[in-house]
Amino acid sequence: MMTEHVNDDLPVGQADHGSDDHAGGHIELEYQPALPINNGKVCLWLFLSTEIMFFAALIGTYIVLRFGVAGIWPSPHDVHVIEIWGALNTFVLICSSVSIVLALEEAKANQEKKAWMWMLVTLVLGCVFLGVKGVEYNSKFSHGIYPQHPRSLIHERADVYYVAALRDALKDLQLQYSEEKAVILQGRDEKQLDGDDRAAFDEAEKKLQDFTGLLLAGPKYTELLISEDGDVRKQEDAIIALAYKVYPLERFEKRVESFLHGEEGAFADQKQEAEEALQGLAEDAAAELKKAAQDRIDAIEARQTDIWTGQGDGHKQEGAHGEGWNDKYGIKLPIHIPNGNMWASTYFLLTGFHALHVLVGLIAFALMLTQRLDANRAGLIENVGLYWHFVDLVWIFLFPLLYLF
Amino acid sequence: MTEPHEHDPDHPDGHDEHPHVGKHVFIAVFFVLALLTAASYVIGNYGLQMGLSKQLTWLAMMGVSCAKAGLVICCFMHLWWEASWKWVLTVPTSLMAIFLVIMLVPDIACRKDHYSTERWNRAATDDPAQVDSVEDASQSSSHDTH
Numbered sequence: 001m002m003t004e005h006v007n008d009d010l011p012v013g014q015a016d017h018g019s020d021d022h023a024g025g026h027i028e029l030e031y032q033p034a035l036p037i038n039n040g041k042v043c044l045w046l047f048l049s050t051e052i053m054f055f056a057a058l059i060g061t062y063i064v065l066r067f068g069v070a071g072i073w074p075s076p077h078d079v080h081v082i083e084i085w086g087a088l089n090t091f092v093l094i095c096s097s098v099s100i101v102l103a104l105e106e107a108k109a110n111q112e113k114k115a116w117m118w119m120l121v122t123l124v125l126g127c128v129f130l131g132v133k134g135v136e137y138n139s140k141f142s143h144g145i146y147p148q149h150p151r152s153l154i155h156e157r158a159d160v161y162y163v164a165a166l167r168d169a170l171k172d173l174q175l176q177y178s179e180e181k182a183v184i185l186q187g188r189d190e191k192q193l194d195g196d197d198r199a200a201f202d203e204a205e206k207k208l209q210d211f212t213g214l215l216l217a218g219p220k221y222t223e224l225l226i227s228e229d230g231d232v233r234k235q236e237d238a239i240i241a242l243a244y245k246v247y248p249l250e251r252f253e254k255r256v257e258s259f260l261h262g263e264e265g266a267f268a269d270q271k272q273e274a275e276e277a278l279q280g281l282a283e284d285a286a287a288e289l290k291k292a293a294q295d296r297i298d299a300i301e302a303r304q305t306d307i308w309t310g311q312g313d314g315h316k317q318e319g320a321h322g323e324g325w326n327d328k329y330g331i332k333l334p335i336h337i338p339n340g341n342m343w344a345s346t347y348f349l350l351t352g353f354h355a356l357h358v359l360v361g362l363i364a365f366a367l368m369l370t371q372r373l374d375a376n377r378a379g380l381i382e383n384v385g386l387y388w389h390f391v392d393l394v395w396i397f398l399f400p401l402l403y404l405f
Numbered sequence: 406m407t408e409p410h411e412h413d414p415d416h417p418d419g420h421d422e423h424p425h426v427g428k429h430v431f432i433a434v435f436f437v438l439a440l441l442t443a444a445s446y447v448i449g450n451y452g453l454q455m456g457l458s459k460q461l462t463w464l465a466m467m468g469v470s471c472a473k474a475g476l477v478i479c480c481f482m483h484l485w486w487e488a489s490w491k492w493v494l495t496v497p498t499s500l501m502a503i504f505l506v507i508m509l510v511p512d513i514a515c516r517k518d519h520y521s522t523e524r525w526n527r528a529a530t531d532d533p534a535q536v537d538s539v540e541d542a543s544q545s546s547s548h549d550t551h
Contacts, residue, residue, distance in 0.1 A: 035490045049498040056502030068514035070528035087446045098435040156529035338529040389481045396473045400466040404449025
């Protein structure tokens, strides 16, 4: 980009030496722009070209992972992605793109007040975008959908490890409310309680009963079934039915219904068998054996009560799946979403990097608002605008890929 | 849209280089973008009900996205009116971006082709043989509820 001009005033010999001995002062460098635009814009466009590759890599990786997935990619509703929020955010970004263009136009026309106004509008719209994003993130976090363990509750496979994790989680809840009961009692007898203590105690008691019921009808019964039935397909059905109760995925609805319908007829035989097993134990059999036999009967009985058959109040959440145990009881049990971890990783990476770019844009807008936005600043506004349009551009591709595919 | 402007390279001044584009052009583009967003939303949510195949809705939505991207790049980013330097910066990077994605295809996109039975046993899906039928069923049932 720099062109060497040998100074004509210098003697020929000296000028020749100038390039040999690297002496300063003999060569005059004259700036000749190679591109017909100002330096700031060149830099900004160079930066944007690296950004094109950066986001193309992220989006491309997502596409490749998404369509080359082993099995089923989570549907938007499986993971609390609500289409209309994405469409709204797209619209907000389009509006902000127009407002920054108008800010530039006003600045060029030296209408600094109007330019300032449009810049403010852009800033506010950007904040709205991030606000909506925050609400969306929160709906994922509150359902245990995180990109990483230990916060993530996602299990990719409905297998014995999932059932074991569920059992442990419910046992923890049992323990928690047993302890809470003990704390409320403070060594007193249950009958001595009154007022607030009484209510708190009853509530803890109710929770304890609920979670004991869930434990028996859910993981305990399922483990019983798995250990007794060697049919792999049926074992898988049983675990998927259990997972469906915790966090219902629409795609499993029919499979679970037909499995549960099929098992109803077997309860009477199972119970009789379990009772015979208990009676068959010797008088002096180990207490653990007796307890295990009793647990088996309890699990079969719990499976037939409301705690298992009840489906919450059956309402479907707006744009999401039906109500499962996690929503109904306000707890965080492990959930089963095939490929859910891969989904969470890609979703949070893509939207996170995009949100980071939005944040940088907002900082730039805030700084611009402190300036006089007249014709002298038009170049600066144009550069910030270019960056902002690029952020909009990325979202234009993210919206259908993440919300509608 | 306005005809591309023959650029005068002797005007390196950042903001005077393109012809004055009226605000009405930007407003018109804004409405087109909003309309295209609505089109994406409708195709994504109701495309299957309208009898389109899943692949066709994907193609349509990507087409709409490319159209929107084109409008933003050409109009809002003023690239339509820029001199030929725009090609130097955008074409090589776009090509690299596309090649990068293509390079991922053999190892990542086609990784399932070489899965052993053991690997399938550890995949997140429940039964590889059933994936397609389950997926179709879930797609149709999830769209029944809208």
